[in-house]
Amino acid sequence: MDALKSMLSPLGMSSANAIQDTLKLVVIGGTVETARRASAGAWHTFLDSFFLTAHFSQEDYPYDWLMHWLSKQPAWGRSREFEITTRTVSRNGLTQSTTGDLDEEDEDEDEDALVHGRRKRKVAFMPSIDTTHTIYYCGHWLRITRTKRYPDYGHGSALKISVIARNNDILKKLVLEAKREYEKDAEHRVHIFMADTTYGCWRWNGARQKRPMSSIVLQPGVKDMLLADCKDFLCSEDWYAERGIPFRRGYLLHGVPGSGKTSLIHSLAGELGLDIYVVSLSSKGMSDNTLTTLMGHVPSRCILLLEDLDAAFTRSVSRDATSTGAPTASNANSTTTAETNDGSTLSLSGLLNSLDGVAAAEGRLLFATTNHIERLDPALSRPGRMDVWVNFTHATKWQAEGIFKCFFPSKPIGVAATVPSAESSENIDASQKNLPLPKRKVPGHIIPVLDETEISELAKRFADAIPENELSVAALQGYLLKNKVRPRECVEEVAQWVIDERATREKLKKEKAEREAKEKKEAEEKERKEKEEKAAKEQEEKEIKEKSDKKERAKAKKAHRAEAAMKLEGASSSTTSLSTPEAVIPVVLSASESSSSESESSNGGIEADTEESITSEEEPDKTAEAPEAGDSAVKDNHSKEKWVAVKADS
Numbered sequence: 326m327d328a329l330k331s332m333l334s335p336l337g338m339s340s341a342n343a344i345q346d347t348l349k350l351v352v353i354g355g356t357v358e359t360a361r362r363a364s365a366g367a368w369h370t371f372l373d374s375f376f377l378t379a380h381f382s383q384e385d386y387p388y389d390w391l392m393h394w395l396s397k398q399p400a401w402g403r404s405r406e407f408e409i410t411t412r413t414v415s416r417n418g419l420t421q422s423t424t425g426d427l428d429e430e431d432e433d434e435d436e437d438a439l440v441h442g443r444r445k446r447k448v449a450f451m452p453s454i455d456t457t458h459t460i461y462y463c464g465h466w467l468r469i470t471r472t473k474r475y476p477d478y479g480h481g482s483a484l485k486i487s488v489i490a491r492n493n494d495i496l497k498k499l500v501l502e503a504k505r506e507y508e509k510d511a512e513h514r515v516h517i518f519m520a521d522t523t524y525g526c527w528r529w530n531g532a533r534q535k536r537p538m539s540s541i542v543l544q545p546g547v548k549d550m551l552l553a554d555c556k557d558f559l560c561s562e563d564w565y566a567e568r569g570i571p572f573r574r575g576y577l578l579h580g581v582p583g584s585g586k587t588s589l590i591h592s593l594a595g596e597l598g599l600d601i602y603v604v605s606l607s608s609k610g611m612s613d614n615t616l617t618t619l620m621g622h623v624p625s626r627c628i629l630l631l632e633d634l635d636a637a638f639t640r641s642v643s644r645d646a647t648s649t650g651a652p653t654a655s656n657a658n659s660t661t662t663a664e665t666n667d668g669s670t671l672s673l674s675g676l677l678n679s680l681d682g683v684a685a686a687e688g689r690l691l692f693a694t695t696n697h698i699e700r701l702d703p704a705l706s707r708p709g710r711m712d713v714w715v716n717f718t719h720a721t722k723w724q725a726e727g728i729f730k731c732f733f734p735s736k737p738i739g740v741a742a743t744v745p746s747a748e749s750s751e752n753i754d755a756s757q758k759n760l761p762l763p764k765r766k767v768p769g770h771i772i773p774v775l776d777e778t779e780i781s782e783l784a785k786r787f788a789d790a791i792p793e794n795e796l797s798v799a800a801l802q803g804y805l806l807k808n809k810v811r812p813r814e815c816v817e818e819v820a821q822w823v824i825d826e827r828a829t830r831e832k833l834k835k836e837k838a839e840r841e842a843k844e845k846k847e848a849e850e851k852e853r854k855e856k857e858e859k860a861a862k863e864q865e866e867k868e869i870k871e872k873s874d875k876k877e878r879a880k881a882k883k884a885h886r887a888e889a890a891m892k893l894e895g896a897s898s899s900t901t902s903l904s905t906p907e908a909v910i911p912v913v914l915s916a917s918e919s920s921s922s923e924s925e926s927s928n929g930g931i932e933a934d935t936e937e938s939i940t941s942e943e944e945p946d947k948t949a950e951a952p953e954a955g956d957s958a959v960k961d962n963h964s965k966e967k968w969v970a971v972k973a974d975s
């Protein structure tokens with residue numbers, strides 16, 4: 326300090342004091358800030374040594390479990406910063422409400438209630454992103470933060486849970502509890518995931534009610550066989566491992582549209598408690614790499630569904646004659662990449678590799694559906710890839726009877742049949758016109774419940790009226806749906822419906838044939854026009870080329886003559902320099918004198934005047950006989966004239 330004072334002494338006393346004070350402040354401030362930072366660091370180190378933090382990403386299941394669990398926590402619902410959404414509470418879309426749910430007016434109303442035919446929307450409070458909530462759980466305070474995973478892309482969330490604890494038991498307990506609750510609530514639903522070709526990942530698409538196996542009417546034994554096969558596969562992992570066989574199984578469901586292929590898969594997923602991962606191979610942006618990535622991310626126990634396999638290598642919307650993935654003449658070499666204008670590039674080899682390549686997931690049940698098995702490449706449907714094939718046909722009489730019984734529940738014999746009243750008949754008509762029903766869950770009051778014998782008898786009559794293997798089960802279902810509250814009338818009118826259906830189909834067939842014929846004609850006309858235009862263009866190009874060739878040849882000829890003239894001039898000057906009496910005799914040279922002119926005449930060039938052709942070397946005497954040098958005649962053939970120097974008799 327003394328040194329500082331002595332340094333500052335030459336300055337005025339007052340300014341020296343001011344500088345001293347400033348320096349003091351700087352020193353004190355720096356010390357305080359350093360102390361603050363050190364203490365904060367020590368505090369964080371202290372906290373970190375006690376806090377356990379777990380991260381959960383939206384792409385993984387635990388995130389769903391925790392979001393579902395949190396949605397039921399009162400503290401989560403009491404959050405003071407909200408995101409208000411009419412979407413599902415969590416990514417999994419389970420329909421239970423958060424504790425902060427905002428129901429409209431009558432809270433006790435049915436969740437599925439319809440207002441003017443529309444489902445009522447629930448408004449839910451979701452704690453907003455980047456806010457921290459403290460929840461008390463099993464004697465611990467949990468600090469929970471929802472964050473954005475990819476803020477730049479605007480999607481993807483993550484959860485961060487911190488807790489003061491000696492070990493991670495509390496977090497394990499929390500995750501297990503959340504999982505249990507989630508699974509309990511998801512018990513009656515099948516989760517559907519769709520392939521996202523843009524990001525090469527799976528996106529949750531919805532949770533559907535399970536469909537009972539009994540609602541699928543197939544020929545006897547088919548459902549049982551499939552169910553038993555799937556169950557057997559799922560519990561034979563060790564058996565596969567012992568034999569070195571990849572733990573995968575493929576099912577190919579093929580047959581006519583509307584015969585229950587997709588419904589059966591849905592039903593099986595519910596029965597086996599598996600999620601469904603759906604890939605549409607013909608979707609935009611699908612490529613070998615994307616498919617391989619997707620297949621690599623399929624969980625081990627699930628159903629992987631490849632829909633409309635025959636349309637894999639075509640982007641056609643039609644699923645009939647024009648749509649093909651088959652090794653036809655044009656695409657026989659199907660291992661080559663199919664490139665389309667929508668940017669999709671998928672090859673058969675890419676598909677095969679992704680199905681059973683090294684990166685393909687194990688333990689999954691692969692289901693593929695197609696309406697045209699004959700169009701599939703044999704490599705795709707061979708055993709090992711598709712182990713079980715099931716053929717779906719149009720409805721048989723047996724199926725018609727079965728589906729009728731599914732639609733109209735029966736009462737045990739002896740209980741009086743419920744017949745709709747006149748008032749309810751009005752409702753019936755309204756429902757048949759597809760007008761909204763007041764309550765979805767209680768339609769029983771308008772459906773007459775007949776006794777078993779009557780239903781059996783009606784079902785039999787219904788089946789008798791249905792032609793074998795002609796109409797799809799979906800078509801029968803459509804007819805029954807229209808008559809869902811009129812079982813007796815439904816049977817009475819079915820014969821007429823079949824006639825109408827045939828007529829409609831015939832009409833549609835005819836229209837389709839006409840449309841196709843028209844399209845074919847237009848295509849042919851277009852092709853013919855294109856051909857004509859092409860031919861005209863080619864002809865024009867040919868003519869232009871010929872003209873330019875002619876010009877070129879004429880130019881070359883001119884140049885050649887000029888060259889020859891130059892040579893002659895050179896020769897004449899050399900003879901003069903020898904002081905030999907020479908005369909320059911003009912002679913007419915023809916184009917045929919030169920080799921170039923020969924070639925020209927041979928290839929159709931300008932004809933040479935051979936009569937008057939004289940060469941200085943070959944016919945010197947002729948040149949000698951030529952008129953005197955002074956008045957050497959310049960013959961016509963203007964352009965063909967050349968002056969050559971020849972020795973003349975002096």
Ligand SMILES: Nc1ncnc2c1ncn2[C@@H]1O[C@H](COP(=O)(O)OP(=O)(O)OP(=O)(O)O)[C@@H](O)[C@H]1O
Nearest residue numbers: 540541542543582583584585586587588798799802
């Ligand atoms: N065998 C069946 N048993 C019960 N319902 C059926 C059956 N076949 C079709 N359906 C009904 O028909 C509708 C269409 O069925 P689904 O989508 O399963 O047919 P699909 O064979 O997959 O048709 P596509 O080949 O066109 O995809 C569904 O609503 C389903 O309930």
